[in-house]
């Protein structure tokens with residue numbers, strides 16, 4: 001079948017749902033393509049609360065956030081079970097579903113394809129490939145959607161939010177969590193999750209620790225961990241053995257940009273404050289651009305991408321001027337990396353070390369933000385007003401604010 | 407009374423994702439002397455509860471018969487004492503409902519006499 005529309009959104013997670021909703025509100029025709037049988041993406045398996053406080057002004061669980069967002073999509077064409085094969089430069093999109101192969105001609109596109117999990121096998125750990133090693137997202141799907149238990153005793157590698165949330169989930173399901181290991185000297189997830197997922201249940205967190213080997217015949221039997229030095233090399237004599245049948249790895253998410261391969265990425269889509277990529281007609285939002293820790297940010301970005309994609313389809317927004325945003329001292333992540341100075345922007349920043357009081361500056365603009373206890377896992381949000389179009393680069397940096405009182 | 411006998415706890419408020427660092431100073435008799443760091447009154451309430459009887463929202467799933475999904479996620483409508491989690495999970499494990507269920511459906515009223523309800527957070531259609 002052949003379709004024709006103004007805006008196509010690929011991916012129906014938090015970002016894609018918000019993009020489709022907002023594009024439709026701007027008065028254009030929208031088609032949303034989702035690979036699964038339902039929208040929501042990772043929200044479906046995140047049954048814990050802590051979603052939507054800023055966006056819906058309510059503390060929701062993932063599935064509730066999904067349903068709230070989906071209820072706003074009633075007059076939008078959503079095609080489920082669709083897998084996008086190809087996005088062509090001539091603005092056609094080829095996808096398959098049970099009925100066959102189809103083509104859509106569009107004016108603008110929003111990519112909202114989320115992220116995939118980095119796999120344990122990509123880490124340099126000796127040991128055979130045996131059963132009992134799962135990524136956290138897979139274990140989460142098993143437990144929360146398919147009613148399956150991955151094992152009876154577990155070690156979790158990685159203390160990002162997904163790892164922490166899984167530690168609590170496993171414990172409540174009667175699976176003993178012997179330890180959470182973190183290679184960095186500080187926890188990878190939000191402080192509140194360290195409290196309510198580990199401390200509440202007395203689960204030990206080993207900082208500066210990693211897995212050095214796994215043992216077992218067919219099924220995992222033992223995980224060996226050790227403390228690491230500043231180069232992440234294991235320190236001899238610090239080994240600890242855990243007799244467990246399950247190792248859950250939560251070692252990071254990688255933005256998914258397939259099947260679009262002709263726009264600038266690193267590793268996610270590189271976008272501007274209007275969510276425009278290096279191709280004028282392609283916009284992107286959510287975890288396929290950079291990994292966000294709050295769904296509220298993802299949904300806001302999705303709306304913005306939908307708004308500008310719709311304006312582009314209507315001919316009201318063209319190729320924006322691009323001012324480069326440079327990562328200055330002590331900045332780990334900055335998003336977006338381009339700014340169209342005629343429009344407002346929201347910068348998402350991760351510092352690269354732990355601060356007591358960070359002073360974040362945007363140069364040469366006169367913008368300064370002070371953030372208490374800034375840590376790499378928590379994104380800092382800085383809003384910018386439109387600025388002088390003659391500035392051709394801005395720089396974001398952070399330094400420790402030394403209090404005059406000592 | 408000398409101040410050296412007072413206790414200080416540095417907490418992370420879990421009432422919302424802002425995760426304020428709340429510092430509470432109190433006596434052994436749990437008399438609150440000072441609370442700081444909270445960006446809203448819920449943080450104060452949280453800190454007081456945290457030193458005496460920590461409360462959390464419980465989130466988990468129940469089995470669903472004849473539904474599009476095998477499980478419906480559930481939560482308590484408000485935080486319940488953490489010390490009741492084991493008992494609560496034993497009850498929830500045995501529950502099974504028949505589809506359809508809708509977001510907000512009450513599964514157990516006044517769960518464990520806590521004054522909160524156990525409600526559905528994922529709608530599950532009938533197959």
Ligand SMILES: Cc1cc2nc3c(=O)[nH]c(=O)nc-3n(C[C@H](O)[C@H](O)[C@H](O)COP(=O)(O)OP(=O)(O)OC[C@H]3O[C@@H](n4cnc5c(N)ncnc54)[C@H](O)[C@@H]3O)c2cc1C
Nearest residue numbers: 011013014015035041042050084113114162286287294295
């Ligand atoms: C375990 C975990 C816990 C979290 N906890 C919290 C929390 O407590 N509070 C909070 O605010 N945030 C939390 N987050 C973050 C937040 O949920 C996510 O950042 C957000 O939901 C990501 O949305 P997304 O739309 O970018 O991606 P996704 O949800 O991954 O959506 C991508 C969608 O695109 C579809 N798709 C991908 N490729 C294709 C294709 N080629 N064709 C068609 N469809 C495709 C996928 O099926 C999926 O539906 C958590 C995230 C995780 C993983």
Ligand code: SF4
Nearest residue numbers: 419422425426446449
């Ligand atoms: S004190 Fe208020 S604002 Fe701060 S984390 Fe708690 S509920 Fe949120």
